[in-house]
Amino acid sequence: MTGSPTVNAADIGARPHPPLPGGNAVVFEKVSMTFPDGTEALSDVDLAIGHGEFVSIVGPSGCGKSTLLRIASGLSSHSSGDVWVDRQQLGYTFQDATLLPWRRVQGNVELLMELRGYPAAKRREIAKEKIELVGLSGFEAHFPRRLSGGMRMRASLARSLALNPNVFMFDEPFGALDEITRERLNDEVIDLHCREGFTGIFVTHSIPEAVYMSSKVVVMSRRPGRIIDTLDIGFPFPRQPDLRYEPEFSKLCGAVSRALRHAIEA
Amino acid sequence: MSDPIVAAYKSTPLKAQVERYSPVPLAPAPSVGRRLVLSFAPPLILGILIVAAYALIRADLPAHRQFLMPSAEGLWSQAFGIAAFRSELLMRALTTISIAITGLAVSIPVGIMLGIVMFRVYALEKAVFPYLVALQSIPIMAIIPLIQSALGFGFLPKVLIVALFTFFAIPTTLLLGLKSVDRNILELFKLQNASWWVMLRKAALPSAAPTLFAGLRISGSLAVIAAIVSELFFLSGKGGLGQLLMNAKIDFKYEQMYAALIVASALSITVYLSFNWLGNRLFAHWHESSDRQR
Numbered sequence: 093m094t095g096s097p098t099v100n101a102a103d104i105g106a107r108p109h110p111p112l113p114g115g116n117a118v119v120f121e122k123v124s125m126t127f128p129d130g131t132e133a134l135s136d137v138d139l140a141i142g143h144g145e146f147v148s149i150v151g152p153s154g155c156g157k158s159t160l161l162r163i164a165s166g167l168s169s170h171s172s173g174d175v176w177v178d179r180q181q182l183g184y185t186f187q188d189a190t191l192l193p194w195r196r197v198q199g200n201v202e203l204l205m206e207l208r209g210y211p212a213a214k215r216r217e218i219a220k221e222k223i224e225l226v227g228l229s230g231f232e233a234h235f236p237r238r239l240s241g242g243m244r245m246r247a248s249l250a251r252s253l254a255l256n257p258n259v260f261m262f263d264e265p266f267g268a269l270d271e272i273t274r275e276r277l278n279d280e281v282i283d284l285h286c287r288e289g290f291t292g293i294f295v296t297h298s299i300p301e302a303v304y305m306s307s308k309v310v311v312m313s314r315r316p317g318r319i320i321d322t323l324d325i326g327f328p329f330p331r332q333p334d335l336r337y338e339p340e341f342s343k344l345c346g347a348v349s350r351a352l353r354h355a356i357e358a
Numbered sequence: 359m360s361d362p363i364v365a366a367y368k369s370t371p372l373k374a375q376v377e378r379y380s381p382v383p384l385a386p387a388p389s390v391g392r393r394l395v396l397s398f399a400p401p402l403i404l405g406i407l408i409v410a411a412y413a414l415i416r417a418d419l420p421a422h423r424q425f426l427m428p429s430a431e432g433l434w435s436q437a438f439g440i441a442a443f444r445s446e447l448l449m450r451a452l453t454t455i456s457i458a459i460t461g462l463a464v465s466i467p468v469g470i471m472l473g474i475v476m477f478r479v480y481a482l483e484k485a486v487f488p489y490l491v492a493l494q495s496i497p498i499m500a501i502i503p504l505i506q507s508a509l510g511f512g513f514l515p516k517v518l519i520v521a522l523f524t525f526f527a528i529p530t531t532l533l534l535g536l537k538s539v540d541r542n543i544l545e546l547f548k549l550q551n552a553s554w555w556v557m558l559r560k561a562a563l564p565s566a567a568p569t570l571f572a573g574l575r576i577s578g579s580l581a582v583i584a585a586i587v588s589e590l591f592f593l594s595g596k597g598g599l600g601q602l603l604m605n606a607k608i609d610f611k612y613e614q615m616y617a618a619l620i621v622a623s624a625l626s627i628t629v630y631l632s633f634n635w636l637g638n639r640l641f642a643h644w645h646e647s648s649d650r651q652r
């Protein structure tokens with residue numbers, strides 16, 4: 093992790109994590125999930141995500157992408173199969189920013205550190221750094237209701253980044269934003285990924301967004317979700333905004349789109 | 359700006375079309391004077407209309423029934439104009455308000471605790487809620503004689519009556535607020551392995567606070583009424599405005615009765631407005647509904 097104020101693992105009661113199979117950050121083996129009401133959301137999902145990868149997950153609506161992330165993060169349990177996730181420092185952003193409306197930006201960014209028991213001075217120092225990182229300096233004293241949607245999302249990112257996550261999950265974080273803001277935040281997340289080195293899992297409905305951001309795009313089938321295709325994206329990081337207009341980029345988008353169409357018909 | 363493609367695009371007549379669909383500029387914010395007029399004029403006008411209607415109805419009454427609706431001069435010469443009565447009114451108002459506030463000081467903490475316990479233990483919510491509704495639907499007036507027989511005529515039974523009157527709104531609004539805390543916020547806490555207490559303190563209670571305050575406003579204005587009602591049955595001792603109401607009726611001093619009513623409603627409004635003010639101070643900066651923009 094680059095130049096962030098460090099917090100001793102022992103200070104905050106974190107346990108060392110046993111190494112995962114194959115040195116991966118996330119491993120799913122034959123994971124199935126059936127909800128108590130009988131809805132079969134996932135069936136036999138096999139997925140391995142290496143440390144430092146940035147993987148996007150695309151799939152038809154209702155195919156179990158959120159369910160997959162919730163299982164990976166530990167928010168939900170699964171019915172069968174094995175899940176290994178390095179959850180020591182987990183970042184998670186929801187579809188909306190999920191800020192506490194009664195806290196200012198500063199207080200919101202400090203929240204997770206507060207829950208982890210960081211000392212106050214350390215919290216302030218880290219919050220200042222992360223607020224700067226996402227470009228919200230000067231808005232520390234604003235309440236969420238006075239921020240734009242994009243700014244709220246940034247505050248939410250800063251809040252997760254404050255824990256220096258080594259695995260960062262995003263559940264359709266930018267779906268509600270306009271395209272310009274969305275593309276800017278894409279760049280910011282990729283930039284953060286390159287600088288902070290976290291492993292990213294990014295659920296999205298947008299094919300260009302998936303291709304632009306990821307080292308790997310995973311395509312899921314209709315419910316019950318299975319992984320039916322995995323495409324490696326070879327463009328080097330960090331990525332340039334104009335990459336979106338390269339013919340090679342369009343070709344990859346086309347490939348993902350075809351895989352998705354196949355997923356919907358399959 | 360210097361991008362040639364953008365420049366070329368801008369120089370086409372399309373610009374005019376784009377402008378047609380550009381957002382309409384916002385109306386400027388109303389001035390302070392205008393806002394004051396907007397907030398004070400409507401209640402003032404309605405008040406004047408009510409006084410006028412009162413005067414018209416009074417003028418229509420036969421002379422021997424006019425005592426039911428005292429005139430302004432009557433109110434002054436028989437009630438507010440008399441120094442001794444004014445100080446009596448003040449003392450009694452203080453008694454009433456202290457009964458009301460002590461009652462609230464009982465019902466608010468107990469109600470908040472009950473709300474939290476019902477939130478924590480679902481079975482308890484299911485068990486207690488019907489009885490809360492039952493308590494609310496008992497005409498408390500009807501059990502006042504019972505309370506009197508059990509607890510006598512002192513301060514305590516009156517406080518109990520106020521507490522009973524004002525209790526219902528507190529656990530119910532708090533529970534409603536606690537239950538409607540954003541699920542995602544709770545999951546955020548869960549991801550950090552936060553304990554239930556931490557979730558309650560840092561997520562559920564702050565998010566329920568505005569709803570609870572809506573309940574407190576209701577309870578606050580009920581408290582004064584309850585304090586007055588509690589006294590209608592307690593005619594001995596040094597009582598408050600309720601006792602004055604009863605005594606005035608017995609003595610046919612209708613002007614004094616109206617004076618007591620006016621002071622009582624002024625007290626109620628004051629309590630309501632103080633809770634309102636406090637709620638706005640606490641929540642206006644983050645809660646959507648607490649400051650209404652025009």
Ligand SMILES: Nc1ncnc2c1ncn2[C@@H]1O[C@H](COP(=O)(O)OP(=O)(O)OP(=O)(O)O)[C@@H](O)[C@H]1O
Nearest residue numbers: 127129131133152153154155156157158159160315
């Ligand atoms: N708690 C639940 N109980 C029962 N069924 C559920 C529950 N949560 C989700 N489901 C079902 O599981 C399936 C997968 O849901 P999930 O939210 O994971 O989809 P998704 O891929 O994230 O969809 P979207 O792209 O629209 O967000 C859906 O059919 C949904 O109805």
Ligand SMILES: [Mg+2]
Nearest residue numbers: 157158159263
């Ligand atoms: Mg989803």
